[in-house]
Amino acid sequence: MNASTDTDGREDLIPPNARAVLRIDLDALRANWRKLNEASGSAECAGVIKADAYGLGIEQICRALTEEGCRTFFAATLDEGRRIRMVQPGAVIYILDGLLPGAAEHYSGFDLRPALSSLPEVREWAAYCRERGRRLSAAIHIDTGMNRLGLPEWEVGELAASPELTESFNVALVMSHLACADTPEHPMNAAQRARFEELTRRLPRAPLSLANSGGIFLGPDYHYDLVRPGIVLYGGRAHENRPNPMQTVVRLSARVLQVREAGPGEAVGYGATYTIERPSRIATIACGYADGFLRALSGSTGKPGPVGFIGPHPVRVIGRVSMDLITVDVSNVPEALAHRGAWVEVMGDRVTLDDLTDRAGTIGYELLSRLGRRVHRIYEGAGV
Numbered sequence: 259m260n261a262s263t264d265t266d267g268r269e270d271l272i273p274p275n276a277r278a279v280l281r282i283d284l285d286a287l288r289a290n291w292r293k294l295n296e297a298s299g300s301a302e303c304a305g306v307i308k309a310d311a312y313g314l315g316i317e318q319i320c321r322a323l324t325e326e327g328c329r330t331f332f333a334a335t336l337d338e339g340r341r342i343r344m345v346q347p348g349a350v351i352y353i354l355d356g357l358l359p360g361a362a363e364h365y366s367g368f369d370l371r372p373a374l375s376s377l378p379e380v381r382e383w384a385a386y387c388r389e390r391g392r393r394l395s396a397a398i399h400i401d402t403g404m405n406r407l408g409l410p411e412w413e414v415g416e417l418a419a420s421p422e423l424t425e426s427f428n429v430a431l432v433m434s435h436l437a438c439a440d441t442p443e444h445p446m447n448a449a450q451r452a453r454f455e456e457l458t459r460r461l462p463r464a465p466l467s468l469a470n471s472g473g474i475f476l477g478p479d480y481h482y483d484l485v486r487p488g489i490v491l492y493g494g495r496a497h498e499n500r501p502n503p504m505q506t507v508v509r510l511s512a513r514v515l516q517v518r519e520a521g522p523g524e525a526v527g528y529g530a531t532y533t534i535e536r537p538s539r540i541a542t543i544a545c546g547y548a549d550g551f552l553r554a555l556s557g558s559t560g561k562p563g564p565v566g567f568i569g570p571h572p573v574r575v576i577g578r579v580s581m582d583l584i585t586v587d588v589s590n591v592p593e594a595l596a597h598r599g600a601w602v603e604v605m606g607d608r609v610t611l612d613d614l615t616d617r618a619g620t621i622g623y624e625l626l627s628r629l630g631r632r633v634h635r636i637y638e639g640a641g642v
């Protein structure tokens with residue numbers, strides 16, 4: 259391996275114009291899905307691939323999960339659903355946005371199933387199916403305590419009292435979403451589960467789904483017929499403050515654009531927030547907040563930023579993260595390794611997604627889904 263890079267010898271795959279590279283390990287993704295599929299017992303394990311599969315590429319992620327045996331996918335938007343349909347003619351696809359007004363034919367045209375989130379949506383879908391004389395499938399999304407999407411209790415009551423509403427279409431799934439599944443001890447979990455049992459008893463019999471990633475690890479009581487993992491597929495953690503059992507899927511590296519020397523008393527970056535204390539070498543790296551490296555990861559004097567790695571050597575982020583660039587202190591790295599064109603790994607096994615987002619005061623979901631589109635993506639693993 260060429261020790262001057264942090265791309266594990268994959269530089270043959272990297273075009274010369276690539277400045278920041280996101281490596282996406284599809285084998286790890288598939289292993290994560292297998293683990294979840296086993297953990298969820300007899301429940302079907304779906305894949306949540308909304309927001310471009312949490313920023314990783316909806317087509318590639320969908321294909322890899324399908325090869326592993328995943329059959330059901332959840333997207334947020336109609337457009338995402340269409341993209342999935344293009345690569346997976348046989349997949350079952352739910353749209354979490356629900357039914358957009360007047361858009362029913364856009365769902366049926368691509369065989370997409372809205373997760374109907376209110377009584378008006380149920381009525382509109384039912385009317386559409388009646389008019390067309392087609393018993394199309396949809397999910398019914400009920401609210402068990404989030405007050406976001408989903409039929410509230412009184413609408414569930416109305417629906418239960420109007421069986422004709424659900425006669426013209428196929429209720430393929432009744433689902434709800436947990437508000438606090440990332441915190442296993444939170445009393446809201448059991449409360450939502452009880453509510454889910456109570457409300458679903460009043461509705462026509464259908465397969466049930468409650469668990470997202472965190473819900474799967476709350477145990478079999480939460481699995482029902484289908485589980486809907488997202489973040490853990492991509493290597494994020496399901497539960498706060500617990501060891502993360504998932505494999506690393508994403509690694510972010512960026513090139514050194516320039517290395518310079520600076521002396522005590524000099525400042526680095528916007529706002530001059532970091533003052534150098536000893537003769538130093540500073541590398542400027544081609545990765546900034548427009549690439550998804552959060553500005554909250556800036557380092558200032560007295561408040562160090564995260565580390566990245568050049569080969570085995572840790573390098574600390576100093577100064578503000580700017581749109582296109584970060585600056586790291588490479589004083590402790592041999593000059594033969596820290597040079598123009600070298601690669602710095604800023605996220606991977608050693609500094610994880612969770613490490614970075616804990617430090618930045620956010621969550622893995624946000625960092626992944628905001629990875630910049632200009633970051634060059636490399637898909638690794640069998641079948642790529």
Ligand SMILES: *Cc1c(COP(=O)(O)O)cnc(C)c1O
Binds near residue numbers: 308354471486488489
């Ligand atoms: C995003 C989402 C999921 C997946 O959540 P994770 O926490 O990423 O596993 C599941 N269900 C619904 C309704 C969602 O919006």
